[in-house]
Amino acid sequence: MSQATAVEQARSAPGAEPGRAILEIDNLQTHFFTSAGVVRAVDGVSYAVRSGETLGVVGESGCGKSVTALSILRLVADPPGRIVGGTIRFAGNNLLDLSESEMEGIRGNDISMIFQEPMTSLNPLMTVGRQISEAIALHRGLSRRDARDQAVEMLRRVHIPEPERRVDAYPHQLSGGMRQRAMIAMAVSCDPKVLIADEPTTALDVTIQAQILDLMRELQDRLATAIMLITHDMGVVAENADRVVVMYAGRKVEEASAEALFEQPGHPYTKGLLGSIPNLEVAAHTGARRPRLNEIKGMVPSLADLPRGCTFAPRCAFATAECEAASPPLFQHRAGHWIACWHADRLLDGAT
């Protein structure tokens, strides 16, 4: 326990509220054993989520952000996937040591998850009320009738109009935004301590996305839930996360407070990613000569055949022989700002 406290202190920024780390992932390795070889989807990732905070986890397709989340709940399909190393500590226990039935007591209860596409993660043959009350009945031991009343209450809490009627609706009878609300209702029905949201708004239109993110903030304020917000959208992260973890090719390349990350990105990949997104404000004020977006050349490497050394080196403008020789460890450059890059100092100096 004392060791955990030390880690936590080292990570918290001075002046920042030292929230308690509720979930700590340490050197997690999740690999997939396929005919094409071993795919190192998660390759030694560590980060912690604190009570009441929103941790943004960003990266492009295949960077391992979703597999990390599935590993936390031990939902990685085996075979072909297997957690081959590391620990995931929640409330003093290593989740990887728990039995399947102990895990069932945690899933949907202490740690719950919402997915990108509510149409595929809700059961189309069950009313949303049944699906919400199933979790409540299972974890809280309520009778069916009480659980149903509780489900109506949950639907009201996520601002679904006419909850008494909608509790009997099937998923296809709801709009995309309503379905996502129903899924959130299900996820928070047992007051989870950690909510993992995997691209919760990616399938939604922006005006509906704004509603859903607003709802998540409201629930967090009330329940002090720790939220792990997994997304590819830097804008969503900027507006919602307190701290951010940036992942690339199965590894964490940067971790910082949201302010520090957007003001002074320290990893060339983060910097490149930020430069490659059109910014609405800037875009609106550039005239006929539009600036080119800062593209990151090339593509994400195959996870079955990662380059030696820094996996980002082949795409990186800062890369030197050093980068190709050895993989850079994570250094703490400022309090709470961790970067895995041999040239982070150069980048940070250039940014100021």
Added chain:
Amino acid sequence: MTALLEVRGLKKHFPIHKGVFSHVSGYVYAVDGVSLHIDRGETLGLVGESGCGKSTVGRTLLKLLEPTEGRILANGDDITDLDAAQMLPYRRQMQMIYQDPYASLNPRMSAGDIVGEPLTIHRVGAPRERRERVAHLFDRVGLRPEAMTAFPHEFSGGQRQRIGIARALALNPELIVGDEPVSALDVSIQAQIINLLMDLQDEFKLSYLFVAHDLAVVEHISDRVAVMYLGRIVETTDKTSLFEMPLHPYTEALLSAVPIPKASAKTRKRVILTGDVPSPINPPPGCHFHARCPYAMARCRHEVPLFREVKPRHWAACHLHDGGVKFPLAAPAGA
């Protein structure tokens, strides 16, 4: 000056068939009276949420779908009623890039044959010249000419989109309609494709109709932007005015809902709309937006607002501006 392409009062209604005799039980009013024009060398962005009809506009104005009503003019010629054979010379001038590079390339054709197919159909040049042209196009969009013999599944998403772009360029068109051309791509690849599209525009003096839901991308690539809501255009102007002075409440809400990737974004004031986009099968009467509009008045419920030039070169369809331009929209009436 005649516009490169112009549509007036364009409507596209899809019948809904029901029952054993598949009688028509209703219509999806996908496009319900859209007028717009695209000038030479410019990019018009068409933005809106799913189901607003923006893709249908793109397809209908290339006559890939027959319009229900309205006129389509290419270089001033009315092409609305032309048949497929008569359309051929016009088709050379107007090409399309699709959203999903996985679904829009024939998996049984090599990449080279896909890009060369428009040349074959329009009988351009001898086979050898075609091959050279295809190789040149591959080079121009950033693909290795050796890749001509590969099949679509051998390419990544970004590379497939490059194949789609090369195919669209094959006939040297004047206008390219891009239907969400970068939406399926990761951000770092998205930037590569956006840059490529802008470079090609400079090089070949292309005009684009850029249909997308991502307002930041649309603002980046466009000169002018048209905002669509439920089958109608609610606002059109140059991109700076649209951002600085949105004159339609829907545009205002859309701008405010787009998350901005910078540290100060958390403190931004937001307009959060209530409710969902209504169905285009049964659109609300009056202004289509009234049920979600924070400024809706009694007349908005039954009276369709005219799409008119509220300020010079700034068109909007909203009753708020009837007594003169009202900006910001939230200001009390008469202020």
